[in-house]
Amino acid sequence: MWLSIKAQEKLEKKKEEEEQDKLPYSWKQTLQDVDVSIPVPKGTRARDVDIVIKKSHFKVAIKGQQPIVEGELTHVIKVDDSTWTIEDQQEILVHLEKVNQTQWWDSVVVGAPKIDTKKIQPENSKLSDLDxxxxxxxxxxxxxxxxxxxxxxxxxxxxxxxxxxxxxxxxxxxxxxxxxxxx
Incomplete structure (x- = not known):
């Protein structure tokens, strides 16, 4: 059975959304950075977590437990400009600053389900933001x-x-x- 291109795209989008929803984190990006949001048990504090942010490696875990996310980053980052915080003791927010700021990432870590970067709608930027x-x-x-x-x-x-x-x-x-x- 042949599907129309629109129907095919709809199925691919649904599959992509389902795969992304199964991840233990959510993420979004601009051309400059990637922001990862990881829900953790309420009451989690900085001393309870093990977070490693390296140029091409990323790990977030609750101490004594299996990592929530760990792996080689899809692309290299600027470690000194990347940060993490715990929001309301129930969510870890990780900000990763991209080295290559002209490239969309198809996933945060190698091996994770990918998104179709050709379908990304970039945010509008103001002319005043440009050099x-x-x-x-x-x-x-x-x-x-x-x-x-x-x-x-x-x-x-x-x-x-x-x-x-x-x-x-x-x-x-x-x-x-x-x-x-x-x-």
Missing amino acids: GETRAMVEKMMFDQRQKAMGKPDSDTLKKQEMFEKFKKQHPEMDFSKAKFAD
Whole structure:
């Protein structure tokens, strides 16, 4: 039996959600970091836990018990910028700072069920959060996209037209009546 692409995607999403729900933790990420939330028995304090955060290894356990999560991290992290806390004595929150901040993780540790990183909807960022060069590039892309949607020339074409107009003014002796722009 053939399934439609939409039905297939729905089944894959459901399977992925079920696999993630079975994990003893939940996690979310941005391009910069991964945050892991691990429920623990109420009353758990820092002295009751064994937490190891290394460049490429991760372990969270209640002392004297099997680890809740342990394994090789999917990607390397910045150990000095990664932290953990216990929230309301019932949840361990681990913040892992990514070394490669242009890559989505498909799982926290190697061997854990994976997510489809192609389906991640990144959070909206503000232009003001970007450095000058990146911001200028994004603004240019946004302008060009709006121009294209309206059927108008993009910024590069406008720049060429402007340069051509200046050249025509500087050279009134020349005949530009048959000049054409090539895109």
